[in-house]
Amino acid sequence: MDFLNSLDTDNIIILVFAYIFVAATVAKLGSSREVGGKKTLMYSLLFTPLYGLYYVYNSPAKDTLKIAHYRCPECGLEHTDGHSHCPNCAKEGKRVRLKKFYMRTY
Numbered sequence: 604m605d606f607l608n609s610l611d612t613d614n615i616i617i618l619v620f621a622y623i624f625v626a627a628t629v630a631k632l633g634s635s636r637e638v639g640g641k642k643t644l645m646y647s648l649l650f651t652p653l654y655g656l657y658y659v660y661n662s663p664a665k666d667t668l669k670i671a672h673y674r675c676p677e678c679g680l681e682h683t684d685g686h687s688h689c690p691n692c693a694k695e696g697k698r699v700r701l702k703k704f705y706m707r708t709y
């Protein structure tokens with residue numbers, strides 16, 4: 604059986620749907636990554652879902668991405684919750700603004 608001859612309209616439609624379905628599945632994986640679902644879907648449709656999958660696995664997971672830290676320039680303590688002023692220095696009556704920075708954890 605010739606493969607090209609077996610590709611009638613119905614088969615092409617099925618193939619296109621399967622392609623979109625696979626791309627959407629890859630995009631779903633991408634939505635939990637830094638790259639995001641929309642971008643993954645775009646890459647999957649344009650450069651095949653295999654490329655999209657490759658893209659997803661090279662992207663760090665979202666929940667381990669950036670964690671905001673707040674460091675006090677006065678006492679050097681680090682806080683992960685969003686205090687605007689250092690609670691440690693506040694005990695001594697000082698109002699020290701915390702410096703926000705991001706750390707990547709893997």
Ligand SMILES: [Zn+2]
Pocket residue numbers: 675676677678679680689690691692699
């Ligand atoms: Zn402090």
